[in-house]
Amino acid sequence: MGTNSTERPRRGRPRDPDAEPRIRQYAVRLLLERGFDGMTVDDVAEAAGVGKATIYRRWASKEQLANDAMAELFDIEIPDADTGSLAGDLRQVYRDALGFVNSKEGVALIRLAVSEANRDEQFGAFYRNFLQRRIALTADALERARKRGEPIRATADPVLMVQWLAGVLIIRALTGEPMPAVEQADHLVAMTMRCVSDE
Template sequence: MADLDVPRRRGRGRPRDPETDSKITRAAAELLLLRGFDKTTVDEVAARAGVGKATVYRRWPSKEDLAVAAMETLYSAEFPEPDTGTIEGDLAANYRSFIAFANTDTGLAYLRMSITESLRDERIAALYRSSTERRENDARASLRRAIERGEVRRDADVDTAVQYLGGIVTARVILGRPLPQLEDVDTLVQFTLRGIRR
């Protein structure tokens, strides 16, 4: 029997443009960092992205859904873990990078928003946890290399060492206290090393 050419039905409307999705989530992320969730509106996101409000709502039916997508783009950013050949060098490079970021307007806004929005929406909390765990795993790899080199005790509390600086910064953000500065890096590194070195 001869094959029949059966016409295929096309989907309704034009296919979604990934570039448009990216423009919208980028605009939403910028506004969330600038103003926070409560003061950001879908109208503003649409205007900043150069699209109509209906275009935004076709992709994300609520502001909450859009915020989750925007936060996902922020949390997907990767910070390469240093490998200087020594644990002291790795910690110093890591701490310097994190402290420099935290002391920028964008970095402080990122931390404040992460804390606030994680308490408001479990989906954002899950994204934040996943991002934090990726970075912690990278830091654990650095400590494992140091253990193999004989710089760090095999019974060292790796989890506390990995979470030490992040815990300080998070507490100070919540309490509104001054964050560690670049000139504090050496002191913070030495404090960490006292707890883990052989």
């Protein structure tokens, strides 16, 4: 019997389904170790065990790869929360954030942000993008709370809600003080709720 003439042999190596997460993992690792200037696509490719072409098929530039890798890291470590109350949402996000900043990777990221954000415009943009995503998620949480009838002040500011906690973490990184423990999340939530609630 002859072969089906409509079937064409597949060329090249099969697509590696684990390549993208592995590439992001090593991109983040090299960013934290070397900063944006010191991270190269060549080094990421070597560490991830892929060719440069594999990276460039997915990301058009080093900047896009770094931004995507950092965004995924933040989204994995500090995911959005929708628990049914604003206090519950904040509690979950704060616990995730404090768990992250008390890890070796989290501390390295904050120190990198402090040292690189003003020196390196690309890294500064990555960090601002993360804060803007977190501000947008916080604004959504406030809106959900209002729709549920929670007594949220009209002046509740999602920008300040994000920046005050980020500021605490940055100051601790600068001064070498220990990061707030995960167990302090409830205390931090109570402080925030006093500022945004009419009760």
